[in-house]
Amino acid sequence: MPFKIPDVVESGALAGQEQPVIPVPGGLVIRPWSVADAPAVYEAFQDPVIQRWHARVAVSESEALGWIEEWRASWAEERDAYWAVADAATDELVGRIALKLMVLADGQAEIAYWTMPSARGKGVASRAVTALVDWAFDEVGLHRIELTHSMANEASCKVALRTGFAVEGTKRGAGLHEDGWHDMHLHARLKDDGPVASA
Template sequence: MPYTADPVLPAGTLSGAPQPVLRTGDGLLLRPWRATDAPAVHAAFQDPAMHQWHIRAADSEEEVAGWIEEWRTCWQEERGAQWAVVDAHTDGLLGRVALRGVQLDEGVAEIAYWTTAAARGRGVAPRATTALTRWAFGEVGFHRLELMHATANEASCRVAGKAGFALEGTKRSAALHQDGWHDMHLHARVQGD
């Protein structure tokens, strides 16, 4: 059955080129994940705050190595894109920023992020999110980017606002965490915002 509208982004939009390195212009670098990042990711996931807002736990560096391989594969399969957020001078891991749930036909994806405990309060998440958003709209041509977080996660709400994502509403009982169902704020930006 034919569609009545052309795809916003054709197949091959992401996988047709190597995943780029993105710069924030203020000391952060967004780069593709490397297998050697596994120890730093494992260490980041030992922080209790990560368990509060994320549904994954990292039991071993070997497990995390599998995640990194999956993250790297997402680019070729055009279902997501994951970057390590690092200090541009030291290459020290500060966090992660990603496009999840990529729908090329619709030109839509969801932004996701986390930061290491040592990086929190330094503006890493909003700066990385802003750089990824600029690339996704300006270089790739996405139409809409969404960002969701638990309504109780006030820090993520501040990140969304700083990165220019308007609050569109609340999705009730939309995400299951270790402490039960969470209502989720839905923020978004569209091309031209």
């Protein structure tokens, strides 16, 4: 039985091209992961702030390299797309950003990010989120991008609000962290919301 509603984004729209490099205002770039990033990823996951909001802990650089290989492979699967956020001049890793839980047929995904300790307080996450969302709406054709964070994660909430993600509600007990279940704040942006003035 044929579907009455066509896919919002056709299968193969991502896998059929190389993962792009996306410029970010302020001298940053969103780029595919490199095996050379493994030491920096390992270093990032030694940070207590990153550990607080993530279920995984890197115990070695080789484990971090394994993650990078998974992140690179995910592009072809079109379910998740992971990028490094780097200094455009030095290529130094300053963070990670991803479109997760993508359902291209429905035109939807969830955005996730973290920043290196040395990059915090400089607007890195906000600028990277804005650049990636603009690309996802304008170049891929996604319709809706969600952003969820623990209600205890005030920094992430500030990024969401600064980048135009409207508050839609609270998902009770939806995120399991090391200290137990957290209520999760749900934000979202629609393509029709238009661009954010500044991040």
